[in-house]
Structure formats: structure tokens, C-alpha cells
Amino acid sequence: xxxxxxxxxxxxxxxxxxxxxxxxxxxxxxxxxxxxxxxxxxxxxxxxxxxxxxxxxxxxxxxxxxxxxxxxxxxxxxxxxxxxxxxxxxxxxxxxxxxxxxxxxxxxxxxxxxxxxxxxxxxxxxxxxxxxxxxxxxxxxxxxxxxxxxxxxxxxxxxxxxxxxxxxxxxxxxxxxxxxxxxxxxxxxxxxxxxxxxxxxxxxxxxxxxxxxxxxxxxxxxxxxxxxxxxxxxxxxxxxxxxxxxxxxxxxxxxxxxxxxxxxxxxxxxxxxxxxxxxxxxxxxxxxxxxxxxxxxxxxxxxxxxxxxxxxxxxxxxxxxxxxxxxxxxxxxxxxxxxxxxxxxxxxxxxxxxxxxxxxxxxxxxxxxxxxxxxxxxxxxxxxxxxxxxxxxxxxxxxxxxxxxxxxxxxxxxxxxxxxxxxxxxxxxxxx
Amino acid sequence: xxxxxxxxxxxxxxxxxxxxxxxxxxxxxxxxxxxxxxxxxxxxxxxxxxxxxxxxxxxxxxxxxxxxxxxxxxxxxxxxxxxxxxxxxxxxxxxxxxxxxxxxxxxxxxxxxxxxxxxxxxxxxxxxxxxxxxxxxxxxxxxxxxxxxxxxxxxxxxxxxxxxxxxxxxxxxxxxxxxxxxxxxxxxxxxxxxxxxxxxxxxxxxxxxxxxxxxxxxxxxxxxxxxxxxxxxxxxxxxxxxxxxxxxxxxxxxxxxxxxxxxxxxxxxxxxxxxxxxxxxxxxxxxxxxxxxxxxxxxxxxxxxxxxxxxxxxxxxxxxxxxxxxxxxxxxxxxxxxxxxxxxxxxxxxxxxxxxxxxxxxxxxxxxxxxxxxxxxxxxxxxxxxxxxxxxxxxxxxxxxxxxxxxxxxxxxxxxxxxx
Numbered sequence: 001x002x003x004x005x006x007x008x009x010x011x012x013x014x015x016x017x018x019x020x021x022x023x024x025x026x027x028x029x030x031x032x033x034x035x036x037x038x039x040x041x042x043x044x045x046x047x048x049x050x051x052x053x054x055x056x057x058x059x060x061x062x063x064x065x066x067x068x069x070x071x072x073x074x075x076x077x078x079x080x081x082x083x084x085x086x087x088x089x090x091x092x093x094x095x096x097x098x099x100x101x102x103x104x105x106x107x108x109x110x111x112x113x114x115x116x117x118x119x120x121x122x123x124x125x126x127x128x129x130x131x132x133x134x135x136x137x138x139x140x141x142x143x144x145x146x147x148x149x150x151x152x153x154x155x156x157x158x159x160x161x162x163x164x165x166x167x168x169x170x171x172x173x174x175x176x177x178x179x180x181x182x183x184x185x186x187x188x189x190x191x192x193x194x195x196x197x198x199x200x201x202x203x204x205x206x207x208x209x210x211x212x213x214x215x216x217x218x219x220x221x222x223x224x225x226x227x228x229x230x231x232x233x234x235x236x237x238x239x240x241x242x243x244x245x246x247x248x249x250x251x252x253x254x255x256x257x258x259x260x261x262x263x264x265x266x267x268x269x270x271x272x273x274x275x276x277x278x279x280x281x282x283x284x285x286x287x288x289x290x291x292x293x294x295x296x297x298x299x300x301x302x303x304x305x306x307x308x309x310x311x312x313x314x315x316x317x318x319x320x321x322x323x324x325x326x327x328x329x330x331x332x333x334x335x336x337x338x339x340x341x342x343x344x345x346x347x348x349x350x351x352x353x354x355x356x357x358x359x360x361x362x363x364x365x366x367x368x369x370x371x372x373x374x375x376x377x378x379x380x381x382x383x384x385x386x387x388x389x390x391x392x393x394x395x396x397x398x399x400x401x402x403x404x405x406x407x408x409x410x411x412x413x414x415x416x417x418x419x420x421x422x423x424x425x426x427x428x429x430x431x432x
Numbered sequence: 433x434x435x436x437x438x439x440x441x442x443x444x445x446x447x448x449x450x451x452x453x454x455x456x457x458x459x460x461x462x463x464x465x466x467x468x469x470x471x472x473x474x475x476x477x478x479x480x481x482x483x484x485x486x487x488x489x490x491x492x493x494x495x496x497x498x499x500x501x502x503x504x505x506x507x508x509x510x511x512x513x514x515x516x517x518x519x520x521x522x523x524x525x526x527x528x529x530x531x532x533x534x535x536x537x538x539x540x541x542x543x544x545x546x547x548x549x550x551x552x553x554x555x556x557x558x559x560x561x562x563x564x565x566x567x568x569x570x571x572x573x574x575x576x577x578x579x580x581x582x583x584x585x586x587x588x589x590x591x592x593x594x595x596x597x598x599x600x601x602x603x604x605x606x607x608x609x610x611x612x613x614x615x616x617x618x619x620x621x622x623x624x625x626x627x628x629x630x631x632x633x634x635x636x637x638x639x640x641x642x643x644x645x646x647x648x649x650x651x652x653x654x655x656x657x658x659x660x661x662x663x664x665x666x667x668x669x670x671x672x673x674x675x676x677x678x679x680x681x682x683x684x685x686x687x688x689x690x691x692x693x694x695x696x697x698x699x700x701x702x703x704x705x706x707x708x709x710x711x712x713x714x715x716x717x718x719x720x721x722x723x724x725x726x727x728x729x730x731x732x733x734x735x736x737x738x739x740x741x742x743x744x745x746x747x748x749x750x751x752x753x754x755x756x757x758x759x760x761x762x763x764x765x766x767x768x769x770x771x772x773x774x775x776x777x778x779x780x781x782x783x784x785x786x787x788x789x790x791x792x793x794x795x796x797x798x799x800x801x802x803x804x805x806x807x808x809x810x811x812x813x814x815x816x817x818x819x820x821x822x823x824x825x826x827x828x829x830x831x832x833x834x835x836x837x838x839x840x841x842x843x844x845x846x847x848x849x850x851x852x
Contacts (some may be wrong), residue, residue, distance in 0.1 A: 009528075010452075033448045034791035075617045080724075086715040087776070089783030137727035145730050145748050146684040150576050151638075186726075255677035257573040265600040294493035302489065308566045329573060367501025370524045374451045376794065429679075 001214060009373060012384070013394055014210035020221040021198025021229040025387050026210040035111050036376040037104060039382045042101040043194035043232075045172040046320065051233035053193040058235050061190060062181040063167075064174015067096040068139060069187050073103070073122055075131050081121035085184030086108060090114045098168050099318045102384065106377075111208060112216060118222045119202070125191050128186035133160055136179055143173045150255050154426055158263040158325055161246040161422035166239040168321055197221060201387040205380045238320050241268035242419045249334075250425040252311055258426060259426040260336040261327030267420060270317035272389025278407075280343050280401050281365075283315045283324065283415055286408045288361050290343060295354060297343065306335050322353040324415070333425040335417030344421055348413030358405045366400055434807055437631070440586075440654035444803040445642045446530040446634040453522050454534060454635030458541060458649075460517040460627035462799035463659050464510065464596035470542065470607030471619035472517055475561040476506035478555055479519075484547040485571055499536055500529040506544075510601045512661035512739055513810055517623060519544065521794075525636050534637065538645040545649065548620065550700070554613050558633040578846065581745065586744055586844040588803035589674050590665070590688035591830060597663055597740065628657050632803045634796050662695050662811045663740040665841075672842045680848040682730070683751040687761060689743040691736065692837030699824035700738060702830035707736040709781045709831065710768050711745055715762035716781075717773075718745065726760060728753050739809065744836055751847040757845070767833040771828055778831065789799050791821055828838070 001016040014026040048061040051350045073080045074094070085092040090107035103122050107114045125235055146152045152171075160169045173179075204213050245265060270276040284288045291313055310328035330336040343350075372378050393397065434444040462468065470625050485490040496502045503522040510516065521541060525531045549556050575581050584600055591597035629651055633642045669688050693703035711718030711734030722732040732747040767773065792798040793816060802814030813819060 032794045034794045063798065076798065082714050083780075084781045086713070086784060089713070089780070089785075089787030091788065093783065106791055108787045112831050117505075120458070134727050138723065138730060139747060140684060141728075141730035141750070144750075147681045255573075255576050259571060291495075294490045294497055296490060299490045303562065305562070307567075308569065310570075329569070331569070357494075364497035364501030367499075367524045368503075370452050371501070371503065371522060372530050374453055374796065375821060 002060055004042065008397045009370070009394050010077070010375070011394050013392060014214075015289045016214055017404065018197070018225045020216055021196065022217065022221060023201040023387055024214055025201060025203045025204040025216050025383050026207060027383060028205050028210060029376065032207050032376060033108050034106055034376055035208055036106050036380045037103050037115060037118055037202070037204045038105045038205065038380045038384050039104070040100055040102040040387070041195055042099070042388055043101050044097050045170060045192065046098050046236065047232075047234060048167050048234055049234070050193060051191050051235070053230060053232075058233075059189070060238070061168045062174060062177040062187060064139070064172070065186060066101055067173050068135065068179055068182050069190060070094045070101050070103070071135055071139060072098045072127055072132065072187060073125060076121070076126045077123070077408065081117060084117045084121070085114060088113055092234045096172055098172065100385070101146070102246060111206075113200060115213065115216055116220065117203070119217065122195070123224060125188065125195075127187045129184060132182060132184050132187065136182070140180055141175060142174050143171070143176055144347040146171065146173060150234055150253055150259060150426055153253065154259045154261050154327070154424065155325070157249065157424040157426065158261045158422060159249060161264045161424055162323055163239055163321065164244050164246055164264045166321060177258055185246060193232050193258055196220070196229050197226055199232060201384055201388065203380050203384040205376045205383065220317050221297035231292060236320055238269045240265065240269070242267065242271050245420070245422050247280065248422070250427055252427050252429045254429050255426065256428065257329040258331065258333040258428060259327065260333035261325055261374045261424050262337050262340040262344070263422045263424070264324040264415060265420045265422070266317070266415065269415070270322045272350055272391065274385065274391055276317065277389070277391045278403065278412065280317045280322075280398055281396070282403050282407045284363060286411050286415075287313045287315060287324060287326070288365070289358060289408065290350060292361065294357070294361070295352060297403040303329060305376060306339055333427060337423040337425070339417070341421055341423070344416045345418045346350060347416045348409055350412050352411070353405060353407055353412070358408065362400065366397060369400065382396070434803070435643070437455050437643070438651060438653040440656050441629045441651045442807060443599060443631045443633070443643060443646050445637065446632070446799060446803055447637055447639065448634065448795070448799070449636045451796055452528060453636060453796065454525060454537070454633065454637055455800055456521040456523070456537060457543065457632040457800050457804070458519040458545070458622045459483060459630040459632070461511065461514045461630065461657075462622060462627045463657065464513045464515050466594065466596050466599050467497040468622070469508070469599060470603035471506050471516065471611045471615040472515060473602045474564055474567055474608060474611045475616055475619045475623065476517060477510060477567055478559065479544055479548055480504065480506045480682070481730065482549040482556070482559060483543045484549055485543050487549050499533055500524045500531065501704065502533070502537060504540070505675060506764070508601045510597070512663055514657050514661070514808070515601060522819075525785070527636070529641070534641070535645060538622040538648055542649050546622070547820060550617075551623055553617070557613065560613060560616065564608060564611060564806060568605040569571065569606060571584065571602065571605040578678065578682070578684060580715070582686050582844060582846050583744065583746060584761060585674070585676065585846070586688050586842060589672055589844055590742065590842040596664075626654050630807055632800045632802055634800050634803070637761070647652065649838060651824060662740060665741065668840060668841055671840055674843070675845045675847065678846050678848060680846060682748045684846040685749055685754055685757055686748045686844045687745040687840060688842035689745070689757075689838045690841050691738065691741045691743050692839070694832050695738055695809070698822065698825050702826045702834040703738060703837070704736065704760050704785060705778070705782060705823065705826045706768055706831045706834040707734055707743055708785055709773060709778070710734055710765055710835065712717060712736065712782060713784050714786065715777065718761065721764055722747065722757060722760050723840055728757050728760065732761075754845060754847070762840070765835060765838060769832055771832045775828075778828060782826065785823055786820055790816055
């Protein structure tokens with residue numbers, strides 16, 4: 001058990017790894033009423049190609065299987081885990097991303113009971129032909145709902161451009177066709193491979209005694225038969241291939257405002273160690289310097305009607321890929337993507353990178369970071385996300401402080417290249 | 433605890449060390465008048481974009497960056513029969529910033545409120561033209577969010593499309609395009625001199641310091657208004673229906689109900705429990721029977737607005753399932769009315785309400801909201817003890833009675849069957 005107090009943020013974090021391989025991270029918040037707990041698995045929508053536990057050849061699963069598995073874990077032969085949480089007044093939820101599946105509850109009472117329920121339902125799968133088929137109806141509705149969401153379509157449109165051969169291009173939910181192929185056997189096979197304690201983290205944030213939580217988790221693991229951890233074999237490797245990029249695609253949808261998004265594909269892996277974490281924050285600060293609210297460039301585009309308040313940007317670094325996206329609603333979708341592309345094309349030559357404003361932007365970013373720590377949910381999400389690497393959430397203030405303008409200039413030179421750029425537009429349908 | 437800074441101007445300070453931030457909410461309240469919604473909404477865009485000292489967005493954004501990345505925004509909403517404009521500023525505690533951000537935060541609010549970019553008696557015409565167009569385009573683009581569009585259409589159907597309750601607090605695209613400089617100035621003057629003002633400050637602050645800083649805003653006395661908080665719509669004999677065709681993959685079926693329960697006392701809490709049991713929670717009849725057992729919807733839930741005597745059911749379904757889903761929803765409400773639920777389920781529903789409420793006390797937004805409701809809604813109890821006692825006192829018969837007072841009034845359907 002490792003306990004650390006982070007003076008800069010006035011936070012305590014307790015971390016341990018149990019004999020089973022399960023990581024446990026606890027952030028005590030004695031003044032809070034709520035406790036937020038999350039069990040995360042290092043497994044997401046991109047993990048459709050893998051070597052099953054105990055096998056030697058790789059297999060290909062249907063798209064959307066990780067999300068389907070997440071849904072199905074709640075339902076057991078004779079009960080639903082939702083009801084067990086509900087019996088204590090707790091609320092439960094789960095979500096699947098490209099590289100993570102997380103199960104969580106929020107409770108103000110009977111925390112031990114709820115922790116046991118969380119650990120139990122995730123580690124005790126039950127899939128039957130009937131329940132799997134019924135779930136296809138519910139998830140089919142979810143897929144239809146996302147198809148009506150232009151933001152979702154825009155996002156997966158640009159991912160499809162940047163990663164034509166990498167599974168991150170696929171909707172997390174899969175498609176109605178792909179999930180039709182899911183069977184209990186496929187779910188069990190993926191479950192056994194990825195839902196090993198060594199591939200999971202339990203994160204608890206709230207009014208709890210860390211020692212007690214660890215003992216509870218240890219007792220849970222001791223009561224199960226757990227084979228030695230075998231790290232999942234995932235043949236999908238880092239995709240930084242610029243030649244594969246589709247430079248431009250457009251879709252038409254029944255919408256009111258055209259949408260324009262520009263993607264930049266990262267060409268080198270960004271790991272969750274100090275170097276990678278620092279690089280990811282550096283790129284975010286770089287984007288803020290060039291395109292943020294206080295950027296003269298942003299103001300000139302706003303005044304010219306090229307962008308509006310919907311304009312946004314982000315940098316994402318995950319296992320096997322990293323990219324930036326920039327865009328939003330635009331009266332003239334091409335004008336926005338051309339303006340963005342012109343800035344990126346200049347590489348390291350960015351006149352907006354100057355010291356005085358950089359100091360202010362960094363100062364503000366630090367303030368936003370402190371603000372984010374109010375929310376147990378955000379703390380749990382971020383602590384959990386960082387739990388597979390050596391840099392924790394509460395290290396980020398120090399990492400951020402150490403970044404210099406020269407780091408931003410270097411990142412611009414490395415990341416901004418025209419051949420790494422792709423554009424996706426969604427245009428309103430024209431009435432016949 | 434609220435104190436009057438002047439006639440019509442009140443300050444509530446909630447000292448707490450639980451959070452790393454100080455939250456300041458400055459509320460402007462005017463009697464609900466549809467003809468002012470658009471000007472008041474556009475005014476928020478103008479005020480949060482520029483001031484005399486910070487005449488451009490980048491200048492104002494730079495000041496927020498200097499304030500340790502303070503978050504700032506101005507929005508509109510409705511509170512009963514009030515229209516509310518609210519400026520919200522979140523500052524990082526001095527403990528972390530090492531600076532006196534509270535005073536600087538009030539200085540910024542003073543600048544935004546009292547020194548907008550007005551020259552020769554006019555808002556800047558170019559800024560006005562741009563913000564007006566952006567607002568109109570944004571309001572038009574809300575139709576891209578089909579769930580939101582269906583929800584707004586259902587409320588318009590129930591309350592009446594041109595009424596204060598039927599029109600969204602942010603107005604319409606046509607209304608936005610019609611706002612001129614004179615209307616904007618009139619909205620600003622109304623805000624500055626006649627709106628009732630509620631200032632709420634929550635965080636690691638000393639009330640005396642906050643009071644001194646609040647006085648620097650120089651908020652002039654104004655008449656104390658008495659505007660009803662509760663909205664009740666007369667019960668109709670027939671169910672209104674509206675069907676719209678839209679190019680959607682997933683159809684939307686929404687139902688609006690009149691809720692008879694009063695806004696205080698045991699019957700008030702009973703309505704909360706009845707609604708939670710009907711469709712407000714993952715344990716509810718709508719979630720378990722419509723979504724989970726029948727597999728007919730990705731979402732199927734209810735929401736209760738007790739102060740408007742209003743409940744709405746929202747679902748996302750297949751167009752072909754419309755009649756089945758509607759019949760199934762009706763069956764679920766009947767089940768609550770007839771008491772077809774176990775004691776365990778009732779106990780769990782009550783426990784869920786209590787837990788969610790208690791967790792909400794961990795958020796600055798909820799706590800600040802309670803301070804506002806204390807001022808606006810008579811009989812409102814913001815403390816958990818009162819809420820817990822109220823929920824605990826609700827029994828099965830009261831839940832049935834509350835559900836019996838939920839009457840279907842409007843049915844809205846957005847379907848895509850005409851599409852190829």
C-alpha cells in the first residue's frame with residue numbers, strides 16, 4: 001500500500017495492487033456525502049482482434065462487442081445488478097470507450113454492500129441465448145439514436161478518415177449488422193481474456209477509510225478462483241501511418257448548420273509515462289495558444305463569421321493511436337477547414353507562440369485543473385484513466401508547471417504537418 | 433441566510449470549505465413576458481462578449497485567464513412565472529491561486545454589469561449584428577438535437593405555443609433576428625434598474641467580506657416584486673395530439689401530464705415518489721418494463737416539474753412500435769395508481785431519492801440553487817433533514833393518490849416513417 005499526500009492540490013491518494021493483480025486506488029474525501037466507485041477494465045471498442053486466453057491464434061470479434069458485454073454484465077440468471085444497487089438507494093451506470101470499459105456506482109449509504117455488488121457483478125458473468133438476443137433490441141435503439149446525432153457522425157467521420165485500417169474508426173456501439181453476430185460464446189471468450197483482475201482497476205473516491213476498502217477488495221479476491229494473470233495479446237499496433245489517411249470526405253444529413261472538422265494524426269506513440277503525459281498536455285496548451293478564446297486568430301475568424309461558439313478542439317492519446325480534432329458548426333464548412341489547415345501547414349512557424357500569453361494560458365490551465373477536482377465523478381474518471389501508468393491525476397499540476405514555450409514550439413514542429421491532416425464535412429441535404 | 437443589500441437586491445452567502453472554488457451567481461428576475469425573451473437572451477451574449485474596459489472577446493478571455501482560469505458565463509432560464517438571467521463566475525480558492533481572486537472576480541462582474549460596451553447610447557452595431565446572427569443560427573441548429581426538439585415541442589403543445597411557459601426561455605430564431613439596438617438597451621435598463629436581484633456566493637468566504645464586495649456592484653434599489661412561483665394549467669377534457677414527420681432513424685414519443693399534487697406537504701413528497709416509481713429511476717416501471725423487459729426503447733423515462741404541475745415522459749423508439757409503447761406506458765401509470773408494487777420496491781425508490789438528494793449536496797451548483805429556491809419558493813426546504821422526513825412519511829396510499837392525480841394531457845410524436 002502506497003499513500004501520498006499531494007500538498008499542491010491538498011489531496012491524499014492511496015494505491016495498491018492486490019495479489020490477484022487488481023489495482024486499487026482510493027482518494028478519501030471526508031467532507032463529502034457521496035462515494036463514487038468505479039471498476040475499470042483495460043478493454044474497449046478497439047479490442048476486436050486478440051488472441052483468446054489459452055489459445056494461440058488471433059480471432060476477430062464483431063464490432064461493438066465490448067459495449068455489448070458492458071450492457072450484459074448487469075443481467076444475471078435470476079436478478080439484475082441494477083436492483084441490488086437500487087436496494088441501497090445507490091445509482092449505477094457503465095460506459096464503454098475506445099480503450100476502456102467502466103462500471104460505477106454513486107452511493108451515500110451502505111458503501112460496503114455496494115462495493116461488494118460492484119466487484120461481484122463484474123466478475124460473475126452470465127450470458128444466455130435469450131438475454132443476448134433481447135439486448136440486441138435495446139442496443140439497436142441506442143445505435144439508431146446515435147445515427148441521429150450529427151456530432152457523433154462528425155466525430156466518427158473524421159476518425160474514419162484518419163484511421164481507415166485501425167478499429168478506432170468503428171462506432172463504439174457497433175452496427176445493427178455487427179451486433180447481430182454476437183453470441184454468448186463470443187462474450188465469454190472476450191470476457192475471460194480481458195476481465196482478469198490484472199487488467200482491471202478499482203477506484204474509490206469519497207468518504208471512505210482506504211485501509212477498509214483494500215481489505216474488502218482483498219477479501220473479495222480471496223473468495224474467487226483466479227488464475228495467474230496473462231496479459232491479453234492484442235496484435236493491433238500503433239497506427240501513425242500517414243499514407244493511409246483519407247484526406248477528405250463529406251456526408252450529407254438533414255441538418256440546419258454545416259459542420260466542419262479537421263483531424264491531425266499523431267505519428268509517434270504517446271505513452272502514459274511522464275514523457276507522454278507531458279507531451280499530451282503540451283499539445284493541448286499549443287492548441288489553446290493558437291485556437292483558444294483569447295487567441296487573436298480565433299477572434300479574427302469569429303468576427304469574420306468563419307467560426308462561432310460551437311468551435312472546439314481536443315487532443316486524444318490512447319493505446320495505439322493519438323490525434324487532434326478541431327472544428328464545429330460553420331456557415332462555410334470549407335472556409336473553416338481551410339483556415340485551420342493553413343495554420344497547421346506552417347508547422348513550427350507559429351507567430352502566436354509568445355511568452356507573455358503562454359504564461360497566462362498555463363496559469364489558466366492550472367486553475368481549470370483545480371476546478372475539475374471538485375467533482376468526485378471527474379476525479380474518479382481521471383484517476384482511473386491514469387491508473388495503468390506511472391503518472392497520477394495529482395501529479396499533473398507539477399507536469400504542467402514544467403512545460404515551457406520551447407516545448408510547445410517543438411510539439412508544433414513534430415505534430416503539425418500537412419500530410420497528417422484530414423478534413424470531414426457534414427452538409428445539409430438540399431431539398432429536391 | 434439572506435440579507436437585503438437594497439430594496440429588491442438580496443445577498444445569500446453560504447460559507448463552506450468543502451470545495452476548491454468559490455461560486456458566484458448573480459440572478460436577475462423579471463416577470464415572465466414572452467416579448468422580452470429574445471432581447472434578454474441576446475443581451476447575455478452581448479454582456480459576456482465585451483465590456484468598456486475589455487472591448488473584445490480576447491480581452492475579456494484574457495482577464496479570465498489572469499483570474500486563474502475563472503469560468504464565466506451568462507444564461508437564461510425560467511423560474512415559475514419569473515424570467516431569469518444569471519451570470520455565474522467560478523473562481524479557484526485563494527489557497528491554491530495564491531492571489532486575491534475574490535475581489536478581482538467582483539471587479540470583473542462590476543465591469544460586465546455596469547460598464548458594457550455602449551458608445552453614444554448604442555451597443556456596438558457590428559457586435560450586435562454578429563451576436564444576433566450567431567444566436568439565431570444556434571437556436572435553429574437546436575433542431576438537430578431530436579430529443580431536445582421533441583421535449584420543447586411537447587411543452588409548447590401542453591402550455592400553448594405562444595405562452596410564457598410554452599416558449600423556451602431563450603426565445604425563438606425569429607425573435608432573435610428581430611432584436612434591434614433599442615430593444616437591447618431597454619432589456620439592459622430593465623435588468624439594471626428594475627429586475628429583482630438575487631446574489632448567491634458559496635465557498636470558502638467570509639460573509640462580511642462578501643457583503644463589502646457586493647456593495648461595490650452598486651446595485652440600485654428597486655421595487656420588491658411579488659411574482660408567483662407556482663404555475664398551474666387548467667385540466668383539459670381531451671388529450672391533445674401532435675405528430676411531426678422528421679428525417680430520423682429513431683422516433684420520439686413524448687407524453688405530457690398534469691400533476692394535481694400541491695407544492696408542499698406530504699402530498700408534494702408523495703408525487704415525487706410516485707413519479708420516481710413510474711419513470712424517474714432505473715428501478716422504475718418505465719425503465720424496467722418498457723426498456724428492459726419489452727426491449728422497446730433505448731430511453732424511456734419521466735421527469736417531474738412540481739412547481740409547474742407538470743410531468744413529461746420521453747421515449748426514443750421505433751416508429752412501428754408507437755401504439756404498443758403508448759399502451760405500455762399507460763399500463764405502467766395504472767400500476768402505480770392501483771398500488772401494484774411491492775413494499776421493497778417502494779422502499780428502494782425512496783432510498784434512491786434520498787441518496788441522490790444527499791449526493792447533490794456535494795455540488796456547488798445544487799447548494800447555490802437551494803439558496804435561490806429559498807428566496808423564490810415559499811415553503812421550500814433546502815435542508816436534507818426536512819427532505820428526508822418528507823420522503824419517509826410517504827406511504828403506499830399516498831403514492832397511489834398522487835399517481836391518480838397525474839392526468840395525460842398531450843401526446844407528441846416525431847416519426848420518420850415517410851422516409852425512404
